[in-house]
Amino acid sequence: MQAPLHPGKRAIVIGASIGGLLAARALADYYGEVTVAERDILPDDYEPRKGVPHGRHTHGLLARGREVLEELFPGFTEEMVGQGAATSDLVDKVLWFNHGFYLCNAPSKMLGLSISRPMLEGSVRRRVLQLPNVRLRERCDVLEPTFDRTPDRVTGVRVRSRDGLHSTQTMNADLVVDASGRGSSSPAWLDALGYPKPREEQIKINLGYATRQYRRLPEQLRGMRGAIIGACAPDWRFGAILAQEGDRWIVTLGGYLGDQPPTDDSGFIAFAQSLQKPEIFDVVRVAEPLCPLMPYQFSANLRRHYEELFRFPAGFLVFGDALCSFNPAYGQGMTVACAESLALRECLAAGTQDIAGRFFRVASQLIDIPWQIAVGSDLRHPRVEGKRTIQVRFINWYIGKLYRAAQDDAVLASRFLEVANLMRQPAALLDPQIALRVWKRNRAPARVVTIPRGSTT
């Protein structure tokens, strides 16, 4: 690492989860000292923790996220593979079912990383803390930002230690980055200081989730490394099974609008059986469970439009899920945090003048696409409330046609997954050659694939 550009300057990041760590990675190139303040005690091994309850649930890293992690931490993928994770071809080795069809499996160059969320976060944390100018303060609850005499500029944060003494202290900084997740207090802090709050956009989906890990045998799931059964009419239930380090499967089942999968053995297996395809059921009915069933509720896609604010204090930024949190079923959140890290690095390269305004504008542009993908797909569900523009209706109709065409067409399957993995813009699905392939293949009668129960283990 080269010497930071502003050696005398200090930055503080609130939260040491994926977002906070990736923000710290970008800041470390520019600030002499970067302190990450985290209220939890962080585990030495790859264990879930209280401040990130979602870490117990299935987390897939999109291909774009893996690519950015590799850029930020060279050799990251190889290091993870050395520790028991695996890379897998996302087109060839994962079953994707949606809109009534499977995508065609064929070799591609799109590599994913089969790894648990605690291992991913723990490994990113270790890499970030190897940077000489980054330090971590655990058990450190950030109470609020502090200001100069006038509240025009943030000058640090007031923190309370959770070491038993509960002492409060002020930590000074030239820049404070809020990466405290979707429950971020930034809107309330701004309001208390007389600043406008960001407009919040919400699409309520009330997802019910239940997750469990199982011992993985290589012959299960027809030798594939994962299967994603997307939510479709009539019941809009979905499921994901992914290989992880330690010869484990992680399985999540879910439903919309309060359709909560049961957390008892037979109820969970029956829910798996109710999915439109049998692959997940075929594993969970025979595989050895390695932990209890864990429930989770996710209320809404939530976006805070900081880029619209005309007044915002200098020396303050918001990052990661605190900016936007997506329906987790599309696996986008960590990849968006990766992309924001690159964006922050670019903004800092142009100086710190109006850093918030510039960062929020770029972040908003890069959030637009995953937001459209998540919200647009959720609006397929007839009872999810939200505006179904002509564009949303057309895209959802077209993706259905594309899925059908891609059951026998590796080019279409790869193109779709490149967009879903945030490697390409959605417009790439409408390239004339792609649209022509979709049209031609839809002229032939649909081929219905039926897999008898019990054939996938």
Ligand SMILES: Cc1cc2nc3c(=O)[nH]c(=O)nc-3n(C[C@H](O)[C@H](O)[C@H](O)COP(=O)(O)OP(=O)(O)OC[C@H]3O[C@@H](n4cnc5c(N)ncnc54)[C@H](O)[C@@H]3O)c2cc1C
């Ligand atoms: C069930 C579920 C499944 C998901 N699956 C995927 C997936 O498959 N792929 C994917 O890419 N994304 C997935 N996501 C999204 C992903 O988990 C988030 O995008 C990601 O965790 C965001 O990281 P973050 O650091 O912004 O926020 P968080 O992970 O929420 O972390 C916030 C951190 O801030 C700390 N904190 C909060 N307040 C304070 C304070 N006042 N002082 C100090 N510390 C504080 C917390 O302890 C925590 O460590 C999923 C999310 C959920 C809910």
